[in-house]
Amino acid sequence: MRPKDDLGKLYTFGQLKPEDEIQLAGRQQSDKNGGSGNGGGGGGGPSGAALAAAAAFSVSDDDEYQSNKRGRQNRDTIIQHDEQFMMLTKKLIEIRSILLSIDHNETLKLPSIVVVGSQSSGKSSVLEAIVGHEFLPKGSNMVTRRPIELTLVHTPNSDEEYGEFPQLELGKVHDFKQIQRTLTDLNLAVSDAECVSAKPIELRIYSASIPDLTLIDLPGYIQISNRNQPETLKLKIEELCDKYIQEPNIILAVCSADVDLANSTALRASRKVDPMGLRTIGVITKMDLVPPSAGAAILRNSEYPLHLGYIGVVCKAPEDVDGNMTSALIRNEENFFRNKFEFNQRGVNVGTATLRRKLMNVLEQGMGRSLYSIVDAVQKELEEARYQFKVQYNDRRVTAESYVAETMDSLKHNFKEFALLFGKPQVRHEVRTMLEQRVLDICAETYWSDPKVSDLPKAASDDIYWLYKVDLASAALTKSGIGRSTTQLVVDILMNNMERLSAGEPFNYHNETRKQIASFTSEILRTKFLTTSDQVENTIKPYKYEVEVTDLEWQDGVKRTVALLEKELEMCDSMANTIKNAVGKTKLRGAIKFLLDSEREDQRRQERVRQQQQDGNTEPYIEYASLSDEEEAIKPLYNPKLLEKAREALFLRDRAMILKYRIAALKSRQCKTQENKQYCPEAFLNVIAEKLTYTAVMFIQVELLNEFFFQFPREVDNRLVYELDRQQIQRFARENPSIMKHLDLQERKGKLEDVMDKLNYLVRKQADRQARAKMGSFGGGV
Template identity: 35%
Template structure:
């Protein structure tokens, strides 16, 4: 188990060098505390050396990632990751380099940086621990500091401690109310149950007389699963006099051992115990995290290998470029076809796409839409009556003229034209939508090629709209060119008459005739006059013989005809009063119009989708690859195959990540082998 932390330090170095440490988080200890909590003293005591910059205000202005590595040799030294070839065996020089590096990252101002400083200290006097020291928490900004310094520090701390793989080392001064501890308040936000927070109580030796930290150490004030450790910080006098760290640690041990309050807890107090506790906690945490880390590393490796496949090799020869171009054309044509046929549709549970959406447009939007069209919506009874009278001309209105029906039904058939064109446009838009959703790695790699492919397909689709619309226009025209009254599904005149009489029965009842005083032949003749005559499938004998009104006052005023040929009337309309015969005629024509319009509706509902499929969808699908080859496949294709900005850099980044992740897997396998050998 002792080798776990060094191996994970090595793993972290590999991830940092491959620039993927931000992707895969490793277990670490993050040190959190306010400026006055004694945070720096605790860290230096753990290391056993004075190496941190000191001063007033904010001294730690960026994260310090500190790795302690126990060695067998007597030499003690430090190495910074930004200058890995430099060895620092003088810890005063380490302090100066931290200052210099901070200035490089932050400048001379009083702001902070999220860029960490990586320092590894090798010593026989330390235990393997990895810690991140963060800037101290401040309440308000002081002169020279940015106004949002408090918020920036708080956000940085939360970013680090929000990681569930992080152990929070919350440092609080024991001579202050623990409920007001800045470190514990922030830790509670991300670790409300205190499962991964360990508390450190400093300044126990300078608490007010008559008070002690026993309740705090026992967790009765602010419970933490990992508990609390009390320590004694070096006094400013000891720091100024450069009292050796060993002498201070001995002094701390004596304080706890001889204290009447803390003597019974002495074996669980002090810097040495804290160091061992942190080492043990980190090892356990790493051990528990190994399966999760392995999975993350493997998943990330697979993702970056996939990226490299997408980016492909850099194209250097003409053959390689033309080969890629042909491959892209084939993939685009195949993807377009498969999307229409439903073989390559993603997110199938979220929305209809491709062929399924086309089918929905045909059978739900279009067919349902034309089914709602009322062929009589714009035809009033007066319109129909006028049409009949106009078709009758000088003749009598004993029969329904067939020409009136044809004129009326022909005027209604064009109502199906606009929905048919709307259907065509919806399918056209869906085909364009399929283009936008084609996912081919090479198209993301070569933006100019992607734009060119899109232009060719859009031009092809647009070129198919004209013949499709022309055919739809002809379908509507053909339906109105010949009214087939012999269609087997057409209701016909006799059935229409019966239906009309049935509907009008409450309005125009047949007169009651005393059959006892009318001879049978006359009754038979009356029946014959009320059915269809042989001259037309459509005509019928009026039930009432029209009477010619001789009295001028019987003609409505607006119907009077002037014989002044110099000023003829502007318009003539029939009287709004209708006879029973006229009502029956109108109702019969309505029934005929509805019947025939339903036949046309079915025809159009069937033929328009077939037209759109044949002229637009299938032709586009069949001609796409040929059109792409014709427009794009040329000997000079360098411009089309220019890589998008950043692709080369992304390829290099992915390649670097793959190398680092493979080395990380090798390190993780060492951990597994070590555990097995234990």
């Protein structure tokens, strides 16, 4: 038979995993049961020990065999029971993680172990001893500013140890130093002005050497504030801790052995919410700093009793440990406690291993008590989620992937419709409109502003002045960069339409995607711009030197020109009427008369000055000037804005008069043939513009539009669909509020159904356990 000390030594040397802890507990229970049957009420002492030893040596082999058989049966029963405990804890921890992801209002809540204690009480060392790695933030100043929700997941079939930050989506982090740096950065992100934040940091650690536990590490209570800390910091930490230590959470109150328990802030806070100490575990750290007798007295619960008791730990591991330090730490503690009689007495619990088992059992019991209440709460939430999903979406499921596919399909469909509507006729219309406006500008600058334009119909056919004018006007049109301007016009139209397509629903929710669409649209057009503009410029090059016009082209050109000038005349009349209606006829007439009179007076003054300068006499000029000042004094005053409107009206009136004059000229017999092009420059320029339009559009269609219509849908697939990973797809879908709401409700419903299945399974297992327990009790009674 293996002595009890040997079993304890086997565990403490780190050769046992959490599964082995259960077997160890079974053996220890068997040893206790076997030993209790031999002792009397007061049979302790040396003589009793000697008699017991003698009796033990005199036991027959058969009795020893029966004793060992009963011990194995008891141990197997305990192991099976504890394995069921571990299964229940693991499943409920999984359920808790799911519930945390869908409910942040704590409507659905399972118990966790909340770790509280003063600064420098050894709280971080206890957690790191349980995990087996240094991973918590360290520093002289307060570095824990946010709650750390720590989920330990036991992975018996894997040697891999790693951590995960679900909120950060960093994947598996195998370097615990990196975990420590990440936690430090997340904590220090809380500003000094804010002091502490209630937003928790979620961390999950997976290892074969840790038990299944859920722990919450909170900022340490402040005993003495320094001058660099805000006055409200102490109160904020207390309020944060008070929030977490409420039911049903289990309180792990960490106290230092060298500090009087009467001064323990953690114990005082726990008594407020748990006065009977039913859900508080006391952990006494730094047991090596006090005499063994004093340490044992603290652990006996005599002064400040707790129902779950106190456990003493040292939590010191050798500095040269590489990897998991659990074994070395437990070995050090065993060496410390084993050699001191005070720590080997009944009612004194010591060691990190004992603490781990205690936490596993207490958490399992707390979760077991919450099982049926959480079943009812989840069932209620599930029924509500199903009802809302039916009412709002008629049980229609949607996924982020399907939303992305539908959105991009709608974009490509709308683009296809635009491509069908924006063909050669539409492009030709846009280019023609631009060139016709340029024709009007050239005519206005070259002809309509020329005072001699009224003499044009009477000019000789070989008048060099007007022949030069018509050549100058045609050169101004053909050599004005037609290739670049027409290509830029089409590019601008395409860009505007792509912005229009991406501005409607649902792209109005996806600003980044809209920027991407604009970006690759610009890239496609930019790669084709120079080629297209050069091709257009080369094809229209002959028109820069000579333009041949047929009679039919001339007649069509005259008709288009008359229509164009009549349209321009209508616009002038419309704008003049708008000004007249806005200002009023009387005011406008008075302002116009004032401007004309002022103009004539200025002309007379200039003439007088010129005459006086020629005569060399300044006296009359002074007299005229004074008379002019007197006349100026009695003139009415007009608002500058009114005078500006009057100038616009005068310009429109003059433009209308010249347009009427030119329309009449174009309709005359003089403009019937193209030989008289110098008398009809508007028609000649319009014919040239039409030739330029057809030539430019032909190459723009081939070099630019066809390529763009081919590449755009493929760029949509390549950049907006195929390049997205799962996280980006989820992020894209959730940018749309209605889809996000749909996905959240659907996800909530699905997770609640999953949780409900797991809970139903656990309820059945609990029922089976209770039934077997009753059967065993009944069989034992028989």
